[in-house]
Amino acid sequence: ETGVTQTPRHLVMGMTNKKSLKCEQHLGHNAMYWYKQSAKKPLELMFVYNFKEQTENNSVPSRFSPECPNSSHLFLHLHTLQPEDSALYLCASSQVEQPNTGELFFGEGSRLTVL
Amino acid sequence: GQNIDQPTEMTATEGAIVQINCTYQTSGFNGLFWYQQHAGEAPTFLSYNVLDGLEEKGRFSSFLSRSKGYSYLLLKELQMKDSASYLCAVMDSNYQLIWGAGTKLIIKP
Numbered sequence: 001e002t003g004v005t006q007t008p009r010h011l012v013m014g015m016t017n018k019k020s021l022k023c024e025q026h027l028g029h030n031a032m033y034w035y036k037q038s039a040k041k042p043l044e045l046m047f048v049y050n051f052k053e054q055t056e057n058n059s060v061p062s063r064f065s066p067e068c069p070n071s072s073h074l075f076l077h078l079h080t081l082q083p084e085d086s087a088l089y090l091c092a093s094s095q096v097e098q099p100n101t102g103e104l105f106f107g108e109g110s111r112l113t114v115l
Numbered sequence: 116g117q118n119i120d121q122p123t124e125m126t127a128t129e130g131a132i133v134q135i136n137c138t139y140q141t142s143g144f145n146g147l148f149w150y151q152q153h154a155g156e157a158p159t160f161l162s163y164n165v166l167d168g169l170e171e172k173g174r175f176s177s178f179l180s181r182s183k184g185y186s187y188l189l190l191k192e193l194q195m196k197d198s199a200s201y202l203c204a205v206m207d208s209n210y211q212l213i214w215g216a217g218t219k220l221i222i223k224p
Contacts, residue, residue, distance in 0.1 A: 004157070040123065042214035043202070090157070103148065104212075106157035 003027040006091050006107035013081065014115050021076040021110045023091030031096040032074040033104065034066060037088040049074065050096055081114045088112075117141045119215035121203050126221045127193055135188045135201050135218045143208020149177055149188045150202040152217070158202055161188070190220075198222045 004025045013019050025032060034046040048056035049068040063085075065077040074091055088111050092104040120138045127133040139147070146165040150158040164170055164179035164186060176189040190197055203215040 040216055042119065042216045043204075043212075045212070103160040103163065104150075104158075106159070108155070108157045 004107035010111045012113045019078045023074040025093040029093035029095045031094050033092040035090040083114050086114045117213045121215040121218045124219045132191050137186045137203035139184050139205045141205045141207045145206040148204045151199050153199045
């Protein structure tokens with residue numbers, strides 16, 4: 001138990017579906033992240049929220065839409081995905097200080113398969 | 116461009132010692148992290164090095180040489196539960212984490 005909970009753990013969707021991934025952190029951290037993990041590839045940072053404000057969007061396609069209603073919850077809304085979007089989506093949180101050298105606490109991920 | 120290199124896969128024997136290397140070329144340096152990820156589980160933090168030298172934490176040690184752009188993770192007295200992927204990540208001058216693709220470590224009896 002890392003203090004970061006992701007649901008669902010597994011998701012299969014068609015290219016025309018709309019679904020959402022949910023992440024909740026119970027650690028009192030002030031930053032939350034979405035990462036994409038594909039087999040044998042480095043983790044790809046998708047979105048960062050510091051103090052509920054999005055600070056990073058690393059050229060992620062608009063079919064991925066993040067939402068951070070408060071510092072404990074993070075969503076990733078999925079719409080008209082492509083098969084190449086199939087991957088493990090990891091949520092993480094950290095306590096951001098200045099400068100930021102804080103470790104990340106990851107959830108167990110949501111395994112997404114796009115048919 | 117920024118790059119982190121680590122071996123894709125390594126195999127070692129239970130009770131032995133294994134060293135997992137990581138080399139990096141990044142825009143600046145603000146520390147290097149090692150994470151462990153068991154199959155189907157969350158990555159978990161193992162170590163953080165920002166100064167040159169060896170940091171020891173039980174059976175695991177992490178070494179850093181900033182001048183060489185090089186780190187290694189040393190695992191001693193290997194146990195079957197150490198079978199996992201080990202991820203190297205470097206924080207660059209903008210405090211962004213640059214990740215390696217991970218090293219899958221297989222422990223054999």
